Amino acid sequence: MPVEIAAPKIEVRASTPPPETSGKAKVAVRDLDFFYGRVQALHNISVEIPERIVMAFIGPSGCGKSTFLRTLNRMNDVIPATRVGGQVLIDDHDIYAPGTDVVELRRRVGMVFQKSNPFPKSIFDNVAYGLRINRVTSSNSELAGRVEQALKDAALWNEVKDRLKTSALSLSGGQQQRLCIARALAIRPEVLLMDEPASALDPIATSKIEELIFDLKKQYTIVIVTHNMQQAARVSDTTAFFLLGKLIEVNSTEKMFTAPNEKLTEDYITGRFG
Amino acid sequence: MTTMTYSSSDRMRRGVSTLMTTLTFLCTLLAVGALLVILFYIAYRGIGSLNFQFLIDRPRPVGEGGGIGNAIVGSLVLLLISSVVGLPLGICVGIYLSEIGRGRIGGAVRFIVDTLTGIPSIVTGVFVYAILVLPMKHFSAMAGGVALALIMIPIVARTTEEMLKLVPHSMREGALALGAPQWRVILGVVVPAAAPGIATGAMLAIARISGETAPLLFTAFGSRFFPESLNEPIASLTVQIYNYAISPYDEWHAQAWAATLVLMTLVLGINIIVRFLTRKKF
Numbered sequence: 001m002p003v004e005i006a007a008p009k010i011e012v013r014a015s016t017p018p019p020e021t022s023g024k025a026k027v028a029v030r031d032l033d034f035f036y037g038r039v040q041a042l043h044n045i046s047v048e049i050p051e052r053i054v055m056a057f058i059g060p061s062g063c064g065k066s067t068f069l070r071t072l073n074r075m076n077d078v079i080p081a082t083r084v085g086g087q088v089l090i091d092d093h094d095i096y097a098p099g100t101d102v103v104e105l106r107r108r109v110g111m112v113f114q115k116s117n118p119f120p121k122s123i124f125d126n127v128a129y130g131l132r133i134n135r136v137t138s139s140n141s142e143l144a145g146r147v148e149q150a151l152k153d154a155a156l157w158n159e160v161k162d163r164l165k166t167s168a169l170s171l172s173g174g175q176q177q178r179l180c181i182a183r184a185l186a187i188r189p190e191v192l193l194m195d196e197p198a199s200a201l202d203p204i205a206t207s208k209i210e211e212l213i214f215d216l217k218k219q220y221t222i223v224i225v226t227h228n229m230q231q232a233a234r235v236s237d238t239t240a241f242f243l244l245g246k247l248i249e250v251n252s253t254e255k256m257f258t259a260p261n262e263k264l265t266e267d268y269i270t271g272r273f274g
Numbered sequence: 275m276t277t278m279t280y281s282s283s284d285r286m287r288r289g290v291s292t293l294m295t296t297l298t299f300l301c302t303l304l305a306v307g308a309l310l311v312i313l314f315y316i317a318y319r320g321i322g323s324l325n326f327q328f329l330i331d332r333p334r335p336v337g338e339g340g341g342i343g344n345a346i347v348g349s350l351v352l353l354l355i356s357s358v359v360g361l362p363l364g365i366c367v368g369i370y371l372s373e374i375g376r377g378r379i380g381g382a383v384r385f386i387v388d389t390l391t392g393i394p395s396i397v398t399g400v401f402v403y404a405i406l407v408l409p410m411k412h413f414s415a416m417a418g419g420v421a422l423a424l425i426m427i428p429i430v431a432r433t434t435e436e437m438l439k440l441v442p443h444s445m446r447e448g449a450l451a452l453g454a455p456q457w458r459v460i461l462g463v464v465v466p467a468a469a470p471g472i473a474t475g476a477m478l479a480i481a482r483i484s485g486e487t488a489p490l491l492f493t494a495f496g497s498r499f500f501p502e503s504l505n506e507p508i509a510s511l512t513v514q515i516y517n518y519a520i521s522p523y524d525e526w527h528a529q530a531w532a533a534t535l536v537l538m539t540l541v542l543g544i545n546i547i548v549r550f551l552t553r554k555k556f
Contacts, residue, residue: 075447080376107453117444120467130452133462180448187452 025089026051026191026221027072032086034067034076041067045086045247047240049191054213054222056232056253059242060268065225066114068242069193072223073109074102090191107134110189114196116176118168118183123160126168126179127151130187146186154182155212174205181212185220192216194224198231210235229269233257241265313538320535323528329536333498333514336523342533344500348415348509349540351501352494353484355419360426361476367427368434368472373460384435390428398424399489407493415501415508418494422483429482433475437468470551477548481541487512511537 025048034042057065137143151157198206334340402421449459495507518530
């Protein structure tokens with residue numbers, strides 16, 4: 001007997017219209033297939049991500065949303081025996097075209113991981129890492145300035161400014177995750193990918209990161225994977241729903257959570273499965 | 275009835291448990307006891323001939339005293355040569371195995387390294403004798419150091435590999451996602467994160483080879499003088515102990531005991547340094 005579950009009330013933050021987008025997509029994915037060995041994880045995905053908005057990917061575990069996120073900066077390249085079909089265009093350039101400089105790509109498309117992964121170095125050196133390897137800054141004072149700015153952007157500066165030389169591993173979980181965000185922001189990527197950035201954090205740390213995302217979209221195009229539908233509703237402008245490796249629906253977040261086009265989306269959002 | 279059965283099997287279980295606990299304790303006592311007896315016996319036999327002059331003098335004819343100063347210097351020189359040759363090579367092989375060598379080639383390299391670890395050290399000695407000593411027509415510190423390095427490389431390679439594999443994969447991805455090329459990820463993030471472990475492996479390898487005698491017998495050979503060049507035979511504590519122990523003189527036997535005590539202290543010292551290095555820093 002089917003149990004009737006009351007749909008959770010999901011509050012959508014009034015999504016600001018994307019500012020000054022020319023209507024041109026920052027990221028355009030066309031007919032993307034992805035395979036782990038013989039297992040096809042993504043089926044024929046096509047989606048466009050406009051500039052300076054927050055797009056959330058939702059869907060049950062194992063539906064391919066993280067895999068899809070990782071195709072956008074070719075992080076899946078490091079996993080053996082994987083294969084990609086289709087196109088991912090960033091600023092009209094196919095990142096899977098032969099001769100693409102993957103290192104350069106990852107500089108432009110930053111990533112924050114589910115589990116915070118600070119390097120066992122000082123707080124300062126963590127944020128400075130990307131700047132140093134990419135030789136972004138020409139002087140020590142410039143480097144320090146960029147580190148400070150990144151930490152401020154990630155809303156961490158006030159908590160760590162007096163102990164920049166201490167180990168990053170001495171920070172709390174929420175602080176470590178914001179440090180990883182600062183580290184990604186320091187090299188000023190154009191697109192920021194976030195793979196469940198708040199899944200291991202307490203509500204206070206989560207709300208800090210959500211506020212951060214809201215601020216960051218003024219400058220960055222942000223794609224966030226989340227298990228938490230309330231979170232998707234709170235932070236994103238558009239939402240994409242994945243199921244079993246297929247993209248079921250892309251819609252404005254408001255529409256998605258109030259009147260989705262697809263029955264499957266509605267079933268998932270109201271908690272009938274997943 | 276059921277209560278009876280239960281409690282009797284319960285008593286049985288407790289009995290077995292006590293028995294096994296006692297048994298493991300006795301085994302531990304036996305093993306550790308044997309080790310302590312060895313340590314104390316060496317200290318007891320060696321302490322008599324140990325004095326400062328003995329530590330800095332070179333061997334003298336029977337009845338004239340003499341010491342192992344040249345052997346201590348020789349051992350340190352040999353350790354230095356083998357470390358300079360063996361550590362970088364071993365660490366590089368470890369990095370290759372952990373970070374780069376995937377699939378068949380990596381598997382083959384790992385198999386070869388494991389096989390090398392198991393080769394008896396005297397075989398390594400004979401090998402170096404054939405490829406270095408025979409062409410050069412004389413024994414040398416260099417040949418001894420190379421022989422020890424050959425023993426060292428597989429040990430260091432495998433410990434380095436294991437230590438690097440303990441570094442979480444997420445850390446590598448974090449660095450890659452910031453636009454770091456693979457070599458910078460390895461040198462700037464992965465190796466530093468595993469550095470204490472790699473240092474431990476290196477020190478354990480050094481401790482291991484500092485006790486080797488067989489590979490030195492026909493490479494470094496031994497000498498009764500302080501070393502003047504790496505191109506001539508060189509003394510070492512282990513070979514010195516061997517030569518004195520098989521001699522017919524009581525005085526030299528006593529000196530062999532004292533040299534053993536010095537060697538053991540050296541190895542103990544290295545192990546203490548290892549402990550010190552592996553304390554968690556972060």
